[in-house]
Amino acid sequence: MSLFRRRRDPNNLPVTGSGYSVLDAQLAVRGDIETDGTLRVDGRLEGSIRRADIVVIGTGATVTGNISAREVIVGGSVEGNVIATTRIELQPTAVVTGDIEAGAIMVQEGCSIQGRLTVTATPAPVKERPVKVKTRAPMPTPATALSTTGA
Numbered sequence: 001m002s003l004f005r006r007r008r009d010p011n012n013l014p015v016t017g018s019g020y021s022v023l024d025a026q027l028a029v030r031g032d033i034e035t036d037g038t039l040r041v042d043g044r045l046e047g048s049i050r051r052a053d054i055v056v057i058g059t060g061a062t063v064t065g066n067i068s069a070r071e072v073i074v075g076g077s078v079e080g081n082v083i084a085t086t087r088i089e090l091q092p093t094a095v096v097t098g099d100i101e102a103g104a105i106m107v108q109e110g111c112s113i114q115g116r117l118t119v120t121a122t123p124a125p126v127k128e129r130p131v132k133v134k135t136r137a138p139m140p141t142p143a144t145a146l147s148t149t150g151a
Helices: 142-148
Strands: 020-023 028-030 038-041 044-046 049-057 062-064 067-074 077-079 082-090 095-097 100-102 105-107 112-114 117-119
Touching: none
Parallel strands: 020 038, 028 044, 038 049, 044 062, 049 067, 062 077, 067 082, 077 095, 082 100, 082 105, 095 112, 100 117
Antiparallel strands: none
């Protein structure tokens, strides 16, 4: 079932056309981050992450702020709300203090969540079917009924 498929290795993510950014384990950043690409946090971030494609919070990393991305993988600590439009994966070392809203959620045994979970499946695209119009033969009138019978 593809809804709960597991990503093989969060360290080996697909590279998007928008780039791949890393906040190293020795790095502490204060401020908000906006990116269209993939962001991996291994250090400490005091601020929000917005508009990202994929966000990975590595084991031992700390984020104090909200996260909004298409896909989020949490192995560290997050204090704030998380919105993942496609999916969120909470690894055994994850600690999330805040509300989570996602299209799908994968919770591994051992993680800690303190907040509300809202799973909102993305609606499947509706395929438009062509409208079939049934046409009937015209109803014969008395004049046409006589002419077609050869009378």
